[in-house]
Amino acid sequence: MLPAQHKLHRSGDFSATVRRGRRFGRRTIVLHYFDAAGDGGDGADAQISRSGGPRVGFVVSKGVGNSVVRHAVTRKLRHVVMDMLDDVPSTADMVVRALPASAGATSEELANDVRKALSRALRR
Numbered sequence: 610m611l612p613a614q615h616k617l618h619r620s621g622d623f624s625a626t627v628r629r630g631r632r633f634g635r636r637t638i639v640l641h642y643f644d645a646a647g648d649g650g651d652g653a654d655a656q657i658s659r660s661g662g663p664r665v666g667f668v669v670s671k672g673v674g675n676s677v678v679r680h681a682v683t684r685k686l687r688h689v690v691m692d693m694l695d696d697v698p699s700t701a702d703m704v705v706r707a708l709p710a711s712a713g714a715t716s717e718e719l720a721n722d723v724r725k726a727l728s729r730a731l732r733r
Contacts (some may be wrong), residue, residue, distance in 0.1 A: 611687050614661025615694060617702060623666050626702040633729050635722035637711040638686070642730035646700040663697040665690050668706040682711050682719075689720040693727060703727075 617623055630643030667686055669679045686705055697703070711719060 611665065611691055612661070615664055615691075617664045617666030617704065622664070622702060623668070623704055626666070626704045630702070630704070631730060631733065633726040635726050637708055637714045637719055637722045638726065639706045639708065640723065640726035640730060641704040641706065642701065642727075643703075644698055644701045646698060662699045663694055663701040663703065665694075665702075666704045668704060669711075670707075672709050673707050674709075674712045678712050679707075682707050682714075685716045685719050686711075686723070689716065689723050692720075693724065696731070697727070703730075 617626065626643045627641045630641045633640045633642065667683050669683050669686075671679070673679050673682055686707065690703075690705060705723065714722075
């Protein structure tokens with residue numbers, strides 16, 4: 610289970626991350642990455658408390674499958690991302706959007722795609 614301080618809760622946080630962050634696509638997922646520290650200090654995120662480390666949200670639409678499949682994909686993604694949080698700056702927000710190909714993907718395939726997308730995000 611992902612600790613509460615690492616979860617994106619508000620829809621505004623999801624929207625801001627998707628809209629203002631960088632996008633990195635793979636076969637099974639799209640990673641939207643926004644680092645508030647690299648924001649330029651315009652104060653847009655000044656009201657957000659960031660005392661627990663990076664925050665992550667997941668978007669798994671009906672296009673992925675029925676509710677059983679969607680929840681299974683979400684659980685796999687949550688587990689994969691939890692193992693990678695130590696490598697992410699504490700000021701970062703991420704939204705992981707599952708693509709329809711994620712329904713048939715194994716945990717290893719999902720982990721590989723998330724790892725590659727995250728490494729590209731951290732390089733820039």
